[in-house]
Amino acid sequence: MGGEKLGWKDLEIGAVVTEPGSASAYKTGDWRSERPVRENEKCIKCGICYIYCPEACIHEDEEGYFESDLYYCKGCGICAHECPRDVIKMVEEVEE
Amino acid sequence: MTKGKIVGLEGSFAVAEAVRMANADVISAYPITPQTHIVERLAEMVADGELDAEFICVESEHSAMSACVGASAAGARVFTCSAGQGLELMHEVLYIPSSMRLPVVAVVANRALSAPLSVWCDHSDAMAIRDIGWIQMFAENNQQAFDLTVCAYRVAEDKEVLFPAMVHLDGFYLSHVIEDMVMPDEEEVVGFIPEYEHPFVLDPDRPVSMGCYGPPFIYSETKKAQEVAFENTKSKILETWKEFGDVFGRHYSPVEKYRMEDARIALLTMGSSGETAMLAVEELREEGKDVGLISLRLWRPFPFKEFRDAVKDVELLVVLDRAISSGMGGPVCSEVKSALYDKRKDLNIVGFIGGLGGRDIPVKGFKYMVNRALEKVKAIERGEEIETEMIGIRE
Ligand code: SF4
Ligand code: SF4
Numbered sequence: 001m002g003g004e005k006l007g008w009k010d011l012e013i014g015a016v017v018t019e020p021g022s023a024s025a026y027k028t029g030d031w032r033s034e035r036p037v038r039e040n041e042k043c044i045k046c047g048i049c050y051i052y053c054p055e056a057c058i059h060e061d062e063e064g065y066f067e068s069d070l071y072y073c074k075g076c077g078i079c080a081h082e083c084p085r086d087v088i089k090m091v092e093e094v095e096e
Numbered sequence: 097m098t099k100g101k102i103v104g105l106e107g108s109f110a111v112a113e114a115v116r117m118a119n120a121d122v123i124s125a126y127p128i129t130p131q132t133h134i135v136e137r138l139a140e141m142v143a144d145g146e147l148d149a150e151f152i153c154v155e156s157e158h159s160a161m162s163a164c165v166g167a168s169a170a171g172a173r174v175f176t177c178s179a180g181q182g183l184e185l186m187h188e189v190l191y192i193p194s195s196m197r198l199p200v201v202a203v204v205a206n207r208a209l210s211a212p213l214s215v216w217c218d219h220s221d222a223m224a225i226r227d228i229g230w231i232q233m234f235a236e237n238n239q240q241a242f243d244l245t246v247c248a249y250r251v252a253e254d255k256e257v258l259f260p261a262m263v264h265l266d267g268f269y270l271s272h273v274i275e276d277m278v279m280p281d282e283e284e285v286v287g288f289i290p291e292y293e294h295p296f297v298l299d300p301d302r303p304v305s306m307g308c309y310g311p312p313f314i315y316s317e318t319k320k321a322q323e324v325a326f327e328n329t330k331s332k333i334l335e336t337w338k339e340f341g342d343v344f345g346r347h348y349s350p351v352e353k354y355r356m357e358d359a360r361i362a363l364l365t366m367g368s369s370g371e372t373a374m375l376a377v378e379e380l381r382e383e384g385k386d387v388g389l390i391s392l393r394l395w396r397p398f399p400f401k402e403f404r405d406a407v408k409d410v411e412l413l414v415v416l417d418r419a420i421s422s423g424m425g426g427p428v429c430s431e432v433k434s435a436l437y438d439k440r441k442d443l444n445i446v447g448f449i450g451g452l453g454g455r456d457i458p459v460k461g462f463k464y465m466v467n468r469a470l471e472k473v474k475a476i477e478r479g480e481e482i483e484t485e486m487i488g489i490r491e
Contacts, residue, residue: 014197
């Protein structure tokens with residue numbers, strides 16, 4: 001991830017970030033303790049999970065189903081909570 | 097050599113005039129006694145077309161400072177003013193321009209904090225914000241309130257500074273008092289404050305992110321950078337005051353001295369009470385006591401070197417605090433003690449708290465402090481603990 005090696009002299013005035021879109025360098029997936037797991041047979045492709053995800057990390061695939069980018073999914077469970085068909089279960093992450 | 101024209105002006109109007117001459121682009125403030133005359137006068141100037149600025153009316157001081165932060169981030173020259181509870185309501189947002197390095201200029205008409213409700217002067221509001229990373233200067237009279245406001249723009253916006261700056265003038269004692277002062281020529285003030293350009297502004301053609309999230313891996317580095325830069329502001333403040341003196345003939349220094357050449361006892365004050373203390377110094381001198389006066393013009397960054405130099409030959413330092421650091425005594429006294437720790441073991445420092453919530457300290461109050469401090473020195477020599485005394489309190 002960007003920034004971890006920066007020393008204080010490397011920072012711009014006021015810690016301004018000059019590279020647009022650099023927030024994507026920060027992988028919020030590191031925060032996750034539970035991951036969303038889908039049973040797509042029940043999915044009606046309504047896109048509610050996609051709309052509600054606060055990380056905007058849910059993408060539509062070629063068949064119209066939705067999936068979470070686990071580099072950014074922080075495991076909040078909002079998608080699972082909002083899904084009208086109970087497609088998504090939050091499953092605890094286990095250390096390998 | 098002092099150029100300009102002598103006018104009689106209330107402190108608030110003097111500040112408004114400085115902001116007008118500085119040609120502020122955006123003003124946002126919420127009225128609060130004893131600051132209201134400043135913002136009223138500025139609103140009038142904008143309404144009458146005397147000042148071409150955007151005046152943003154807001155519902156609170158929290159919003160006023162937020163509006164200033166946004167405008168400053170867009171590259172505008174901004175101004176706000178507040179006092180007492182208003183400054184406290186701003187408190188949270190005050191951290192933003194100092195850490196984002198936005199040169200917001202603010203004037204505070206010092207006021208006590210509730211409860212009980214008091215609109216009158218003390219320095220509780222100024223002391224409550226002393227750790228935030230704003231440059232803080234204290235004016236002793238209306239001339240200084242004007243001059244320091246002009247200097248605040250030049251210092252804050254300097255490319256090597258880029259920190260917010262605050263000028264403190266004592267509520268009512270200065271904000272509402274008409275004094276004569278020298279009003280310099282507008283062109284000279286305009287010439288003294290150069291056009292301002294921040295290296296990073298909100299600009300769609302050159303996008304930047306300001307005030308980003310700072311996880312543990314970077315937060316400390318941002319604070320280190322901020323602190324080093326803040327300490328470096330002092331040389332620019334000195335340079336600006338020097339150049340101000342060259343142009344306008346009035347000279348400022350971080351630690352002002354009065355009759356200190358041969359003084360063994362020094363009184364230390366901040367703000368408007370310095371002029372009363374000068375009279376006390378004169379009377380004490382007539383009584384044969386070698387007393388002088390030190391006024392802290394610059395409070396943040398704290399002028400360690402100049403302060404230590406000012407007291408180098410002093411044996412007794414008598415500090416007046418117009419605020420309480422509850423459970424600790426007086427904030428100014430605590431800080432000067434820490435500034436001298438390990439440097440001056442031979443110096444006795446005696447602190448008093450007074451002038452709270454608009455209680456006047458007359459000449460005899462300062463004389464009392466000096467005489468009482470001399471008694472306390474004897475107690476210190478006997479090995480007794482001395483406590484911070486609140487003066488002028490009825491039993
Ligand atoms: S758990 Fe939260 S972050 Fe992850 S995909 Fe669902 S809504 Fe998005
Ligand atoms: S909210 Fe549930 S049903 Fe709707 S698209 Fe997402 S997973 Fe499918």
